Amino acid sequence: MDRSALRDAPWVVAAGIIVMFAAPLILNFYTLTLLVIYGMLALSLGLIWGFGGILCFGQAAFYGLGAYAYAISAANIGESTVPMLLAIAIPFVFAFLLGAMMFYGRLTDVYMGVITLVVTLIFFRFMNTTAGPEYQIGQARLGGYNGIPGYQTLNVPGDASAYIWDESLYYTCFVILLVVYVLVRLLLASPFGRIAVAIRENENRVELMGYDARLRKSVLFAIGGGIAGLAGALYASWAEIVTPGLFSLGQSAEIIIWCIVGGLGTLVGPVLGAAVLGYLKFALGQQTAVDNVLVMGLILVVVVLVLPRGVVPSLISAFRHSSRRREPGGRRRRGPRGVRADG
Amino acid sequence: MADVVLETRNLTMRFGGVTAVDNVNFKLRRGELRCLIGPNGAGKTTFFRCLTGILKPTHGEVFIDDVETTGWDPQYVARMGIGIKTQVPSVMDGLSVRENIWLSAYRLSGAREADRIAAEVIERLGLGDIARSTVGRLAHGERQRVELGIVVAARPWLVLLDEPAAGMTGEEVERMVDIIHEINRDAALIIVEHDMQFIRSIAAQITVFSQGAVLMEDTVEAVMSDQRVRDVYLGKRG
Numbered sequence: 373m374d375r376s377a378l379r380d381a382p383w384v385v386a387a388g389i390i391v392m393f394a395a396p397l398i399l400n401f402y403t404l405t406l407l408v409i410y411g412m413l414a415l416s417l418g419l420i421w422g423f424g425g426i427l428c429f430g431q432a433a434f435y436g437l438g439a440y441a442y443a444i445s446a447a448n449i450g451e452s453t454v455p456m457l458l459a460i461a462i463p464f465v466f467a468f469l470l471g472a473m474m475f476y477g478r479l480t481d482v483y484m485g486v487i488t489l490v491v492t493l494i495f496f497r498f499m500n501t502t503a504g505p506e507y508q509i510g511q512a513r514l515g516g517y518n519g520i521p522g523y524q525t526l527n528v529p530g531d532a533s534a535y536i537w538d539e540s541l542y543y544t545c546f547v548i549l550l551v552v553y554v555l556v557r558l559l560l561a562s563p564f565g566r567i568a569v570a571i572r573e574n575e576n577r578v579e580l581m582g583y584d585a586r587l588r589k590s591v592l593f594a595i596g597g598g599i600a601g602l603a604g605a606l607y608a609s610w611a612e613i614v615t616p617g618l619f620s621l622g623q624s625a626e627i628i629i630w631c632i633v634g635g636l637g638t639l640v641g642p643v644l645g646a647a648v649l650g651y652l653k654f655a656l657g658q659q660t661a662v663d664n665v666l667v668m669g670l671i672l673v674v675v676v677l678v679l680p681r682g683v684v685p686s687l688i689s690a691f692r693h694s695s696r697r698r699e700p701g702g703r704r705r706r707g708p709r710g711v712r713a714d715g
Numbered sequence: 716m717a718d719v720v721l722e723t724r725n726l727t728m729r730f731g732g733v734t735a736v737d738n739v740n741f742k743l744r745r746g747e748l749r750c751l752i753g754p755n756g757a758g759k760t761t762f763f764r765c766l767t768g769i770l771k772p773t774h775g776e777v778f779i780d781d782v783e784t785t786g787w788d789p790q791y792v793a794r795m796g797i798g799i800k801t802q803v804p805s806v807m808d809g810l811s812v813r814e815n816i817w818l819s820a821y822r823l824s825g826a827r828e829a830d831r832i833a834a835e836v837i838e839r840l841g842l843g844d845i846a847r848s849t850v851g852r853l854a855h856g857e858r859q860r861v862e863l864g865i866v867v868a869a870r871p872w873l874v875l876l877d878e879p880a881a882g883m884t885g886e887e888v889e890r891m892v893d894i895i896h897e898i899n900r901d902a903a904l905i906i907v908e909h910d911m912q913f914i915r916s917i918a919a920q921i922t923v924f925s926q927g928a929v930l931m932e933d934t935v936e937a938v939m940s941d942q943r944v945r946d947v948y949l950g951k952r953g
């Protein structure tokens with residue numbers, strides 16, 4: 373465990389708690405909950421892309437899979453604890469198998485992008501064709517493009533009648549996000565996490581050191597899939613309906629944009645990127661003067677041109693730069709921290 | 716452990732029409748220190764890559780410690796106890812010097828022992844001042860030493876060094892000679908090097924490569940006074 377890599381984590385959590393209580397002063401719980409869920413989805417891609425170097429165009433596949441796994445099992449079981457766990461486990465296993473296939477097949481980045489994209493498309497198309505009555509899993513009818521409504525939403529574990537919704541759903545999602553954040557930071561500070569970053573930096577060298585890079589990438593990819601699935605389950609609870617739109621290419625593209633704008637190589641960046649852009653999309657959606665796709669595209673282009681590393685990493689280095697100059701003698705006690713700047 | 720720790724039989728590597736390694740039969744004994752020389756393009760780097768599994772040879776076999784490892788993936792070859800410093804430094808640029816070395820020690824030794832090994836290797840290679848620096852920001856010679864640190868931290872018993880002194884200052888080269896002798900106490904070594912001064916100072920048995928094949932194998936003196944070797948280096952045979 374590399375403790376120095378975790379130095380800033382308590383501050384991030386503290387800031388997160390402040391935001392958690394302050395945000396409802398500005399926005400309603402319903403909107404905020406969705407932004408938090410988007411944040412978790414972005415974090416899942418930020419982990420595998422920013423730290424594992426794995427660009428996945430199909431993070432929405434795991435998100436949608438988690439949402440459907442939750443909806444189908446909740447409709448059958450009627451209590452949300454097991455469905456929540458399934459919504460993590462199923463995308464985890466699916467991502468592991470998909471990842472293993474790609475990594476052991478030594479696919480290059482481009483082909484990996486294509487495959488993850490195609491997998492998402494297949495889910496999208498398939499789910500759209502499930503309108504007929506033959507597509508029924510226990511109590512749950514898949515419902516094609518109409519989706520699955522009317523399942524048990526999140527409840528206090530063990531008490532199916534104690535629904536967690538609105539205000540309490542918001543706080544629950546936010547706390548889960550903070551817990552996931554802390555767990556991911558611990559993971560990244562552990563040898564597993566450091567080796568994952570080493571693979572991103574130089575996979576050949578890591579293999580020459582005798583590590584099984586392909587297995588490790590598959591596991592990291594699976595963890596990202598599990599987190600996306602968790603976000604999907606929370607979405608299912610929030611929306612009270614799941615539809616094939618979860619698997620859309622638009623959704624996948626948005627996750628990537630959140631990460632790029634927020635900043636790769638950090639976890640906070642993608643989360644903030646998702647929350648801010650998610651809000652903007654919501655706000656723009658309420659008017660018709662400007663097209664919101666256009667605005668999103670514009671933001672992406674501007675950030676890529678002006679702050680190619682993303683907003684949060686640029687802020688971090690700007691801050692470091694100014695605090696360094698203020699230090700007497702201009703010399704810092706520590707060397708550059710490189711990728712430790714993982715916020 | 717076998718007396719011959721590395722052997723190749725008719726090892727051949729072709730890239731399309733180019734035969735980079737041509738029917739090489741090579742043997743290295745336990746504890747031996749061997750230099751590999753030959754002009755640019757002679758196939759030395761390709762030979763190393765075939766040994767470590769980075770490339771799968773077109774033809775022929777590789778035996779390490781009497782185990783046939785032909786076609787194995789690098790991770791499995793590495794686990795036999797082999798370390799390689801590649802020609803272009805292969806390091807993790809975004810990580811610190813210490814972390815580069817620590818991760819290499821960690822696989823076999825676990826976290827606590829890796830802390831100790833990393834500290835010792837950093838000290839031994841004179842990397843103390845830059846231990847916390849990000850490797851991507853270092854000079855070429857420093858990166859070479861970091862890679863050497865990665866190699867020795869894994870405690871290999873067979874070490875391949877591809878041009879370890881390239882781009883180093885005179886002082887760094889001297890230190891490199893010492894380090895090589897130190898490594899040689901526990902491990903057999905093959906070193907690719909051009910610099911004759913350097914080769915003399917490590918006084919090893921020499922294998923000369925030319926056009927992918929072994930031209931001759933002898934002592935430093937014999938090799939240097941050989942007319943064929945001179946011709947090769949003067950470019951008459953490439």
Ligand SMILES: Nc1ncnc2c1ncn2[C@@H]1O[C@H](COP(=O)(O)OP(=O)(O)O)[C@@H](O)[C@H]1O
Pocket residue numbers: 730733734735753754755756757758759760761762
């Ligand atoms: N990956 C490759 N693809 C095609 N040709 C290669 C490749 N690697 C090396 N070669 C060719 O093989 C020959 C030997 O190269 P190399 O092993 O790098 O020689 P050396 O290390 O002795 O300078 C050269 O002609 C080189 O152009």
Ligand SMILES: [Mg+2]
Pocket residue numbers: 759760761802877
């Ligand atoms: Mg070479």
